[in-house]
Amino acid sequence: MIAIGLEEIQTARTRITSRVRRTPLVSAHPLRQRVTTARTLYLKLENLQVTGSFKARGAVNKLFSLPAEAVKAGIVTASGGNHGLGVAYAGWLAHTPAMVYLPGNAPPSKAEKLERWGAHVLVEGAVWDDANRAALAAATRDGLTYVHPFADPAVIAGQGTIGLEILEDAPDVDMLIVAIGGGGLISGVSLAAKALKPQITVVGVEPMGAPTLHESLRAGRVIELPEIHTTANTLAPRQSAEINLEIIRQNIDDIVLVTDDEMRQAARWLWFEMGVAAELSGAAALAALLAGKVHPSPAQNVCALVCGAGTDGLH
DSSP states (O other), X not given: OOOOOHHHHHHHHHHHTTTSOOOOEEEOOSOSSOOOOSSEEEEEEGGGSGGGBTHHHHHHHHHTTSOHHHHHHOEEEEOSSHHHHHHHXXXXXXXXXXXXXXXXXXXXXHHHHHHHXXXXXXXXXXXXXXXXXXXXXXXXXXXXXXXXXXXXXXXXXXXXXXXXXXHHHOTTOOEEEEEOSSSHHHHHHHHHHHHHOTTOEEEXXXXXXXXXXXXXXXXXXXXXXXXXXXXXXXXXXXXXXXXXXXXXXXXXXXXXXXXXXXXXXXXXXXXXXXXXXXXXXXXXXXXXXXXXXXXXXTTOEEEEEEOBBOSGGGO
16 A cells, blocks of 8 residues: 555645755757657756755655754665755754765765755765665654655655656646656655656666666665676665565556667767756656667657756766
């Protein structure tokens, strides 16, 4: 039983609307290099969200749904960078302490931005799963509220507000393409989109080097990857969670895999064609189109989420 639906997502929007940005949905036309045979290509520019990614939505919804005593005590999380920034921003809004554990593979620029938002940053382990164990221990030890990056219903509901915005701005969208890390973004977006437009197609995109949900769906259970082989670290948890797998099983039409080089090419396309600076993970949805991993029909209107800002894909 999934304890989240359209009502929770609409409530999240009411809660966060004055605290996050309603990001632009733009048509990619005209283009020098077409990337799809679809009728229209829309881009949802969550790279323009406060802190540079969609993560602010879920973190703000989570924090401002807590009792006042819990807010005052402070919050803690583990992150590849973007979720941590969302949590740091939420803490800054609420004037409450925010502690963020980063894995060793997080870029130094993320730690610098976190500190500028006032977060206390600690580095633990090699990958997100290592940092997450430390964050959970700190929550128990210090009486802090742990904010899960993808398996918390309030976080999922916050991310789902993107789906509401897309279908309000472009009701003709027939296909959504969404990057997958732990699965919080696509869980929320797909719940909102399928509730509003059941016939819409939702396609997830994972790195070939971190096919966490792809392999979990194939196995019929949450699996833990033995290794991660991608530089798109914000899409690289070794394990998702049951709530995300269940939502994805019910709402996602397909998951495709892209290489780091395909994401890099997509990031360069976004910069050249659109003037959009997207990190590797932010370009993953577009990479699926550019690399021919997704094949919309000429009658379909497609929306790809640009979920995170950065310049790592340009080098």
